[in-house]
Amino acid sequence: MTTTTAPTASGTAKSLTIEALHKNYTSRGRESFHAVKGIDLDIRPGELVALLGPSGCGKTTTLRMIAGLETVTSGDIRIGDRSIPDLPPGKRDVGVGFESYALYPPLTVRQNLAYGLKARKVRDADARVQAIAERLEMTDLLDLRPAGLSSGQKQRVALARALIRNPPVLLLDEPLSHLDAAQRQRVRRELKVLQREFGYTTIVVTHDQLEALSLADRLAVMNNGVIQQFGTADEIFDDPANLFVADFVGEPKINLTEGVAESDGTVRVGRDGRLVSAARSVPAGGSVTVGIRPQDVQLAEAGSVSVPAEVVVFEDLLEFGLATVRVEGLDSHLVVQTPAGVVRRRGDRLHLSAPPERVYLFDADSGDRLR
Ligand SMILES: Nc1ncnc2c1ncn2[C@@H]1O[C@H](COP(=O)(O)OP(=O)(O)OP(=O)(O)O)[C@@H](O)[C@H]1O
Ligand SMILES: [Mg+2]
Incomplete structure (x- = not known):
């Protein structure tokens, strides 16, 4: 990627x-x-x-x-x-493309873009303005003045102005x-x-x-x-x-839920759920925050180390599906991504697991990753 x-x-x-x-x-x-x-x-x-x-x-x-x-x-x-x-x-x-970075109102876009180049006596200033305008699809803006531009147009002018100086x-x-x-x-x-x-x-x-x-x-x-x-x-x-990083990056958002580390190395989730995490530095009996991305949730066999869940809502998004599931003993629902073509219905009962290295544990207070 x-x-x-x-x-x-x-x-x-x-x-x-x-x-x-x-x-x-x-x-x-x-x-x-x-x-x-x-x-x-x-x-x-x-x-x-x-x-x-x-x-x-x-x-x-x-x-x-x-x-x-x-x-x-x-x-x-x-x-x-x-x-x-x-x-x-x-x-x-440094070339800067900030929205707030003002253009000179009396000058056209073309003049605004050429201004800095001409001040520095760049010889092919006009040709460079034309070239960058073509590449950013804004030749139609060149003879307008800043006051007449929409915010999207201003943004392309600001980008052009940042780029034109190389x-x-x-x-x-x-x-x-x-x-x-x-x-x-x-x-x-x-x-x-x-x-x-x-x-x-x-x-x-x-x-x-x-x-x-x-x-x-x-x-x-x-x-x-x-x-x-x-x-x-x-x-x-x-x-x-x-x-913070786990929660901020990733779509659909990561599932974050409370868990308790067990002495056998598993993590208890909800009333009857168990997951295996690759984290080793977790004190037994300690409360942790468990993070699992919707993409990482898999179906498991009943009776295995898994989390029993029931489908509350299923959304078919064509490329994949999203099942929102309820887990006994958890306050919030979990979201599970399902492969294209798989349809779940409200009330379907599932057993969920995830690869141990994709079950992230965090300190419940500091949010630090437990490894
Ligand atoms: N001139 C200033 N005087 C005092 N505090 C400021 C000043 N400029 C920014 N701040 C504060 O500094 C913090 C960071 O601001 P900044 O503009 O860098 O955030 P940002 O990450 O760019 O946010 P956004 O995504 O909303 O643009 C904010 O709390 C803001 O209120
Ligand atoms: Mg900002």
Whole structure:
């Protein structure tokens, strides 16, 4: 699905290294706010990293510090081996696609895009504007002024403006969020093609998991100002570092339920359910949080180590089905993904199990993964 090493078409691709980066917002008369709490990220030359996390977790703050739009409280950021926190934004070699990054209202889109290039006396500025506009399907916007653009159109202009300078490092904050579904897919693909062609070392912030999976070489999952896990999609999906990551990444969402570790190494789920987990560091008798992805639930033989369940609702989604099941002794229902063509009915009784390495256990208090 993803590769660990990003091919770099351009020989000038540079690494982006973030070390112990903090941001403390302070403003007079208000309590300070620690928005970014010691982030480390080592992004390879030409790599595309998706930054994922809930609203307010510090994604934009992180990008703004890299771009130089926000001061760094402490820590270092390096492009190649050059430390950048003391450089002005214009000297950082960073292309920025932020929605809030204003266009000059009196200029047309074409003039806006050419502006920076002409200021730097780039000779083929007009041809480059034309070329990027064609690739992002926005030639029809070139002679309009910013005030007349829809939010989706503004977004494509912002993306074009970030790309047109061929920056070694590209930072994009929700670059496709206002596009309609069809456009989103096309622009997403083109963005990836351009990124590969030019070897931009890229961070894309997105709320959309599918977008993150389709674009990124690696994902950085963030919460509360901290990177919770940094890895390929497979690593994050198959081996989540903690409860937050397991819960945040994956569709349909992972089942999370309370369980009790038994002395025989199994985990009790509900009144009569038992599951085997590969985790060894679980104290017998201890309460744990059990996580099982709907895709990992299998049918088992009655009488085996399994969880008896009854179907409450079945949804046939063509490519697969989703059975919502009730387990005696559990407050919440579990969701089970079934293969295409398998139909379940309300009231069907099932016995559920999962491969031990796909039964994740978490500390019920801290959410840390128990291994
Ligand atoms: N200038 C500021 N002064 C004080 N606090 C701020 C400032 N800018 C952002 N914050 C706070 O820092 C935290 C992180 O904000 P940030 O914009 O980085 O989040 P985000 O992850 O980009 O969220 P979203 O997905 O909603 O865009 C938030 O709690 C926000 O309220
Ligand atoms: Mg943001």
